[in-house]
Amino acid sequence: MARTKQDDPNTHRTMRVVNHIRSLIENGTLQPGDKIPPEREFARTLKISRASLRTGIGYLAAMGVMKVRHGVGTFVADGPPEFGKASLSLMGALHGFQSWQMFEARIILESQLAALAADRGKEEHHAALSEEVAEMFASIDSPSDYLIHDLLFHRIISQASGNPILAALIETITSALYDKRRKTVERSTDLRESAEMHREIYRSIRARRPLEARKLMEEHLRMAQAAQGMERPAERKTRADGPKSRRGRLTGVAS
Amino acid sequence: MARTKQDDPNTHRTMRVVNHIRSLIENGTLQPGDKIPPEREFARTLKISRASLRTGIGYLAAMGVMKVRHGVGTFVADGPPEFGKASLSLMGALHGFQSWQMFEARIILESQLAALAADRGKEEHHAALSEEVAEMFASIDSPSDYLIHDLLFHRIISQASGNPILAALIETITSALYDKRRKTVERSTDLRESAEMHREIYRSIRARRPLEARKLMEEHLRMAQAAQGMERPAERKTRADGPKSRRGRLTGVAS
DNA sequence: CCGCAATGGAGGTCAGACCACAAGTATACA
């Protein structure tokens, strides 16, 4: 750890760019949503070539700190923080992450998040949650619509937890899980049951009962996990390390 | 998966590169530690300019999927997965992450991790933990040495948990916290007490008592947090949303 | 008043030359 070794007026230009922007952000000169100068101009300012500047920007963009819009400009990320979505899925392929592991992580984080939300949630959050629950019941016949409100519901809880880091972590995992889910929701049944669970979670959060919220959320997620056939495989000595073979008939239910 | 819309001979070259490499990794052609072809050659193969190829590689490198070594070559990351350290610290500055939030995330994750480790840890892990505990007691008079074994101890627990995703998450947070810690450990006292706690955690893990391990880990971390003056500030109606002002005098003790 | 084409600003890509670094190999000197 400790990259230290920058500042040598010669160090990798790309790091020069990164550090420059970092300082601009850290001292508040650059705020989320701000636009940075056009590449050509900025490059001239920093006394480096446009190519190098682009490398640096690319680096920051990859980490989700900056957002580049072709034909418009480059901006400091403004939305909710999100640790490179691509990162997790690639790392997954790279280190053989399994679906059940992602789900396990999600269960642990989100249960705890629900507890925090119950403890710290504000009226605005309660209102938003209430609304999403209503929307869910309203779209019980439209899986894809249902999924949207489902996602929103969970995202609101993240925000209500008051811990943006945990929220970002969850967001990363969720988005990685999203693709798989989208394909299964279509055929899902029992959306009503799912909606009921969400309503109960909402109620316990509103009533500020952390332990109950945590328990309900955990139950809810475990059920969703089972519905998607992503349980942790039973212990077995023979580990078929072939990275394929899963993908049973998922009868998914939304989470 | 499914960025859908690739293959259009025009889609962003950088994504073309990313997807190409992604597939190479996913189908096992590229394994961790492997070296990819020289830029010039690879660029020719992919029918794109070297510049574009570099952009893509830079992207992957930023996410920690690839590691570039000047004058040597570009390789697929091999070490333990780690979600961009820079990412978290930059995001921190960007979205005003607070130290107590990082610590909260750490406590939640690591407590749970300890429980999982107690549940799934294998003999090899127990042995490694035991050794680190011994080393900790042995280096009680050398804070910097102590810190090393402290870190290792926690890392082993991560591995023992059997969930690489959670391990990677923790790793990210820990490394972000590391810098602050390193500065404070020097002046720390009570390393003996800290070592005792680690030993108890080790014992409960070895005895496969998940709940106890979780409880001990949580206590341990809360204590460390308190020692570093990173508790969550008391509720206050007036939220000074100015993203500055933190950074008190930390009197840390190792975690 | 509306729709569509022209225009300018900004990012995206390209090509090829040249620089910097790391490692191996050959050469020169003690």
Next chain:
DNA sequence: TGTATACTTGTGGTCTGACCTCCATTGCGG
């Protein structure tokens, strides 16, 4: 003979400057 220095080669890093593509705005024509 042994070791140290210099050269060669392979690979990433940076620079130029021209050209392409996208998008938003502007303004003309219907």
